[in-house]
Structures are given as structure tokens and as C-alpha cells.
Amino acid sequence: MDEIIPDFTHETLALGRGAIRVVGVDEVGRGPLAGPVTACAVLLDAKRIPDGLRDSKVLTREKREDLYLRIIDVAEVSVAHASVEEIDSLNILRASHLAMERAVAGLKADHALIDGNMIPRGLGCDGTAIIGGDGLCLSIAAASIVAKVTRDRIMVDLAQQHPGYGWEANAGYPTKAHLEALQNLGVTPWHRRSFKPVHNILYQELSVSS
Template sequence: MATPISDFAHESAARARGALRVVGVDEVGRGPLAGPVTACAVRLDPDRIPPGLRDSKTLTSARREALYIAIIAQAEVSVAHATVAEIDTLNILRASHLAMERAVAALQADHALIDGNLIPRGLGCGATAIVKGDATCLSIAAASIVAKVTRDRIMVDLAQQHPGYGWEANAGYPTKAHLAALQTLGVTAWHRRSFKPVHNILYQENSITR
């Protein structure tokens, strides 16, 4: 298992430059064929950092859930989404940035540490892009955990409403089982029509009915 992130260097550097409300930001859900894209912003208290923070992808589900509870209890947290309609209208990159902007705005941050190499254009505050930030920055790691747990829970709920696609296990990602279900069960209102596998099935259906 990956080593926990042990320092607060990125956050401390932003504070040294005069930022008072520094948040880490991450998103989850760019790759799935269904469901929203979810972003989280977290402002950690340097004196109350939950032990064991690391990139959510390196954690077991049980450990993510435990850290999620600790983060919610010990930090300022904001979660925001971009809808399927926004994803199809804007494109997935812009929609994920929109979700980030919403999460940051809710915490009234004056500096955001963003996972990745791009800074959303509508943040309204200073920002630093950190490649692989979820593996090197405590605040981003915390945001990655909360975003992942939140979106997974959404997809479990949606799986109960739309059984057969396996969303409770695949979170909407294009697994073989999900793709097969798209062929047999069709497209739901939660599927992203701008994504090629979904678009192709809709095109096939339109061609058949003409």
C-alpha cells in the first residue's frame, strides 16, 4: 500500500504567500458513461489532520469510508457536481472544472490547490495546479477521498433505480458488463449521450426505427 503523505508543504507555501483559506481540490467521474462528475474542496486544519491520508485510488473501500468520516468531522468540506446534461452540453473537461469551481466557491477559498495540470478558468481565486497532487498534497488527497466516496454512493443509489448495469460495482465506468447491458437494456437518462459508446447505441436505435 502507498505511503501516507506526511507533510503540509503545498498548503504552507500558499499560506506563506499570504493566502488565508487554502483548499485542496479533486474530482472523480470523468471516465464513466453514466452519472455526474463530482468535485470536492477541502480546507484542512493543520492541527487536526486525519492520519493516513493518501490518494483515494490506493485505499480499500473500507479505509476510504473511515477516512471520509474523519475528514468530514475534522475539516471544512464542500462537494459539488456537474450534471449529465452539463457534461453533454459543455464537454467532460469543462463540466469537471465547473464542478470544481462550485466546490471552491462554497468554501470561499482564496487559494486552491488543484489536482492535475489545468486550472479551471472560473475559480475566482488564486490557484496552483499540482500534477499527481492526490499523491503529494494532503488537502488534495482528502478531497479525492470525499469525492470518490460521495460519487460511489450516488451510483449505488442509481443502481437501485436502474438495475442491470452494475453501477453499484462499476460506478458507471465502461466495463464489459456495463457495455453489454447498454446493448440489451438500452440507454437511461443518466447516461452521457456525448460519450461514444452511448452515442453509438442511440445512433443504431435511430437507424433501426427509420
């Protein structure tokens, strides 16, 4: 099957409808048990689009790092987060939308192309939801790369503070090694207490101590 390569069609359509600052938006980190959820908005210059932009999930780490630097060099970029506390108090969907809203606000966009099937309610500008947008739309692909690289770096830093959970490799996702470390080492302040594996361990500890 031929590879689907993202293009500038959605941006061109929005610009043709009168938008001036059209950004692509993506988030990373809904599934992990630990760490923030990270969103990015990218405003590409149509004349300076880096070659090789793809959905971050299909790129190697080395290719993502290379493209990250090239995107930062030629585009307007805004990165934002929702904290573990916000994830636990709001729920992961609303927290990921909050991170997106913050990222978009950083670029004063008037139209946002959002990866997924929902437009965050506090976006502050017009928006278009694009299912599979990180594989179809160049601006969203760029946003997916910057968000992924940024969050991976955060988790590497946190892994140095809390060794043993493998965050430098698993980015907080529930791998076998991470789940075993949760059982053996316990819950850190960076774990999402509303997520079932973490909640269950806390409940076990509560039951044992009571």
C-alpha cells in the same frame, strides 16, 4: 520503491505567501459513461489532519469510508457536481472544471490547490495546479477521498433505480458488464450521450427505427 506520502508542503507555501483559506480540490467521474462528475474542496485544519490520508485510488473502500467520516468531522468540506446534461452540452473537461469551481465557491477560498495540470478559468481565487496532487498534497488527497465516496454513493442509489448496469460496483465506468447491459437494456437518462459507446447505441437505435 518507497511509497510517496502526501504532506502539507503546498498548503504551507500558499499560507506563507499570505493566503488565509487554502483548499485542496479534486474531482472524480471523468471516465464513466453514466452519472455526474463530482468535485470536492477541503480546507484542512493543520492541527487536526487525519492519519492515513492518501490518494483515494490506492485505498480500499473500507479505508476510504473511514477516512471520509474523519475528514468530515475535522475539516471544512464542500462537494459539488456537474450533471449529465452539463457534461453533454459543455464536454467532460469543462464540466469537471465547473464542478470544481462550484466546490471552491462553497468554501470562500483564497487559494486552491488543484489536482492536475489546469486551473479552472472560473475558479474565483488564486490557484496552483499540481500534477499527481492527490498523491502529494494532503488537502487534495482528502478532497479525492470525499469526492470518490460521495460519487460512489450516488451511483449505488442510481443502481437501485436502474438495475442491471452494475453501477453499484462499477460506478458507471465502461466495464464489460456495463457495456453489455447498454446493448441489452438500452440507454438511461443518466447515461452521457456525448460519450462514444452511448452515442453509438443511440445511433444504432436511430438507424433501426428510421
